[in-house]
Amino acid sequence: MTALALARSWRPKTFSQLVGQDHVVKALTHALDQGRLHHAWLFTGTRGVGKTTIARIMAKALNCTGEDGQGRMTSEPCGKCPACLEIDAGRFVDYIEMDAASNRGVDDIAALLEKAAYAPSNARYKVYMIDEVHMLTNHAFNAMLKTLEEPPEHVKFILATTDPQKIPVTILSRCLQFNLKQMPVPLIVEHLEKVLAAEKVDCETNALRVLAKAAQGSMRDALSLTDQAIAYAAGKVSEEAVRGMLGTLDDAYLIRILDSLIAKDGATLLAIANEMGERSMSFSLALADLSSLIQKIAAAQIVPDSVLEDWPEAAEIRRLASALTKEEAQLFYQISITSRPDLSLAPDEQTGFAMTLLRMLAFRPGGEAPGRVGNSTPPVVSTPRPVSPANQTAAPVRAAPAASTPTPVAKPAASASSADRPDWHTLMRQLPVKGLVQQLAFQTELQDWEDSPAGVRATVVTPMPQLASDASVGRLADALSAHFAKPIKVIIEKGEVEGKTVAKVDAQIHQEKRQNAEQMIAQDPFIQQLEKEFGAKVVGGSVKPL
Numbered sequence: 103m104t105a106l107a108l109a110r111s112w113r114p115k116t117f118s119q120l121v122g123q124d125h126v127v128k129a130l131t132h133a134l135d136q137g138r139l140h141h142a143w144l145f146t147g148t149r150g151v152g153k154t155t156i157a158r159i160m161a162k163a164l165n166c167t168g169e170d171g172q173g174r175m176t177s178e179p180c181g182k183c184p185a186c187l188e189i190d191a192g193r194f195v196d197y198i199e200m201d202a203a204s205n206r207g208v209d210d211i212a213a214l215l216e217k218a219a220y221a222p223s224n225a226r227y228k229v230y231m232i233d234e235v236h237m238l239t240n241h242a243f244n245a246m247l248k249t250l251e252e253p254p255e256h257v258k259f260i261l262a263t264t265d266p267q268k269i270p271v272t273i274l275s276r277c278l279q280f281n282l283k284q285m286p287v288p289l290i291v292e293h294l295e296k297v298l299a300a301e302k303v304d305c306e307t308n309a310l311r312v313l314a315k316a317a318q319g320s321m322r323d324a325l326s327l328t329d330q331a332i333a334y335a336a337g338k339v340s341e342e343a344v345r346g347m348l349g350t351l352d353d354a355y356l357i358r359i360l361d362s363l364i365a366k367d368g369a370t371l372l373a374i375a376n377e378m379g380e381r382s383m384s385f386s387l388a389l390a391d392l393s394s395l396i397q398k399i400a401a402a403q404i405v406p407d408s409v410l411e412d413w414p415e416a417a418e419i420r421r422l423a424s425a426l427t428k429e430e431a432q433l434f435y436q437i438s439i440t441s442r443p444d445l446s447l448a449p450d451e452q453t454g455f456a457m458t459l460l461r462m463l464a465f466r467p468g469g470e471a472p473g474r475v476g477n478s479t480p481p482v483v484s485t486p487r488p489v490s491p492a493n494q495t496a497a498p499v500r501a502a503p504a505a506s507t508p509t510p511v512a513k514p515a516a517s518a519s520s521a522d523r524p525d526w527h528t529l530m531r532q533l534p535v536k537g538l539v540q541q542l543a544f545q546t547e548l549q550d551w552e553d554s555p556a557g558v559r560a561t562v563v564t565p566m567p568q569l570a571s572d573a574s575v576g577r578l579a580d581a582l583s584a585h586f587a588k589p590i591k592v593i594i595e596k597g598e599v600e601g602k603t604v605a606k607v608d609a610q611i612h613q614e615k616r617q618n619a620e621q622m623i624a625q626d627p628f629i630q631q632l633e634k635e636f637g638a639k640v641v642g643g644s645v646k647p648l
Contacts (some may be wrong), residue, residue, distance in 0.1 A: 108297060108479070109325040114155055118178070121293050122289050123151070125283075128225070130551055139164075142261070142587050146263055146280070153262040158190070161227075162181070168180050169183060175226065196228045197231070202232050205235045221501065229260050230619070234272075243270050243272070250269050269516065290310075290324045293321065293330055298310075303338075312345060312348065315328045315394075331347055336543070351384075355378065371577040375456040375459065378455070388455060389445070390442065396438060399431050400435060403431060441614070534575065539578055546599075547599035549561045549563050558589070560592050564594060565597065616645065619646070
């Protein structure tokens, strides 16, 4: 005889056996014990959390007669009376399960409601369970409104859906609604341990944790994956076997990736991606696992107590939390989650994954420029001439270089002529900066440019000091240092500018273009004819230059 799947053989048969839905069990058991029953219930939740199971337990609770046949409605069905046994076996005449996905028309609902008028043949209540009720058509919903609001006394309706947003509000208002929760990983692990112990199957706790994560909150999926793992392992359900079956990534790979990012070791990152490709691992799941690990690291940085001692990777999370800055953890997390959809656009998933790791390295705060991955030695500046933006390969420098670094001979600041001062407006437009740093650059005017052997000290004035955060000023100094190939320190002073900033020049140009456009519109013969014949007027400020 073929053995039943774990998801079927371990389906709960009483409320006490249900896992993870205590809020629903509490409400239903109190209603049954007090005899205060509604005529329609709606259970919502993702797949495999117990909607159909609760419906069957409710049907048994409503119709249980006890072992002696004299029992009453109870929150603890006996499981031995004819009603309980037949409902468990799926052959109870007065418990009707209907799949709304295949019986979604108004005719199907009309036939069901006609039968509902008749008394149950051999039960206390006739229970109708409509699964995936959101699949019904609008006409079918309208057809059942009146019966659902005032059904016969012997009829109870149980509706279940994974998408309650598609159910009309007129249906929702006629039901008691219960939202079933997704199963947390620890609860799934605990339940799987009990199941495998009863099935006499050896297992590793870490293997069950991997299965629980893969189930994504569904206990049925967890049991189905466990069935698959038992067959795959052909013995003890180990973590290695489960990861091989699912194609998931070992935490050791993830920790090696983060260690390589900390060490700025691009070669090792590419080697890890190649090794994962050789083992046919899922790169999409790898990014999901990486983002999950980074989230734990970021949480440990803010709330150290969030790291649980029973986590196998607890020690590594604490170590990485101290090795990474908060900004790096946030950046790596953002890149990992936003890169998952891009895997389908890459030439292949391995290439997309490798580019994600290189993107983390390239955009890491204070990271090395392309071509210098893994080399933290600051570049040696041998000449003071500027370099073009297209050939910027030097890493940004905020502080003066070491004494051994050769520096060009510069003129004293006191003797610096206006020819030595850069064209600030042109320079600000050329710098490869964006966002707040660009706004700061466009709102500044150069006041002093002191060139010395130790570097350049640039004093600028801005009327908007709120833009001059430490991070923005540092990034502006980095961009200037890379542009001139020499260390540059930027000093921000608050004050009104005597000349015109880039922003003022742009505003003036835009104003002139708008005035010219308004003048052209006013002189247009067609516009003049409209104004003359129909009394039309051009709305002020509505004309925008192209």
